[in-house]
Amino acid sequence: MSEVEDLAGLLARLPDAALAAAVELATEGRAGLAALHAVAQSLAASLGDVSDVIDVTPDTLPEESYSQSETAGVSEQVGAGAVVSAVPIPPVGIPAVPGIGGYTSSGVPTFESVRDKVEQRYGTSQGMGELDQQTPVGRSVEEQWDARAKAARERLDQIRKSMHGNDSE
Template identity: 55%
Template sequence: MSDNSDIASRLGGLSDAELAGVLLVATAGRPGFAAVHAALLGVVETGDTGGVGDVTPTTPADTTAVPRQVPEAFGQVGGGCAVPAVPVPPPGMPESAASGGYSVSGVPTFESVRDKVEQRYGTAQGMGELDRQTPAGRSVDEQWQAREKAGRERLDRIRESLHGNDAEPHEP
């Protein structure tokens, strides 16, 4: 392999069409340059380089290049691309919030999380109210109230007995 400056000077002497053809061959089959290869294919297909065909290092200079034909349907029935183009907002415009409670990057929005929490809280309160209206729920409430009443009565009796004991020893 020769010096890099020698290669650069030779590439600089090529026309745009020839350079695109050489770069297509150089980037073909290299995963690291897949994006460059795809961009070059796009340039060649749009005709910006004057219609460059398949170029190999052994292509004689006097042959004419035949543009490669790419089917428009991409193998789809009915023609056209099955995937619609994604519109890209111009720079400087704020990104619109995605619908469904998630941001464009897939993170739940604060509002959607708040709504979910409020919905779950409301459901829990409603379930409690419904439970109290059933016979089993009423019996549990009645048992609770009976225990509370019995506890208060017992506490009152204990307090009375303590106060009664305090008053007797202090009397002269």
């Protein structure tokens, strides 16, 4: 493990108030991390003093400290199974999915999910237009539109003819 991973592991074990105080101290005086320092400072103030935090540790020992005879009960089930990690690990050979449900781990929609949504909405609107044209009401609306456009062209031609007739006088 690298030093960064070791440090991250230690920081992950800290209570929230202690972690906020540690981040506040670590970012103090760093101009590039001023925003992070301000957030850590406000979090540390809202979470309370680090000395007020009660360290809660389990009364039971970790599983490794028990002998097999202590963990196995009458049914031989307690402690006999394989240890399951909290985070699922994908099998070897299967590429890791960048985001589940179209979002990255930070909550940002992926480009593919946005493109799929746009294509789906476009296809839906195209289909709705085609279905509308196949209904009697849709056809009548289209016929009305065509009739109005024809009437508008005829009226425009009449106006042009009357304007040309006034030019010759």
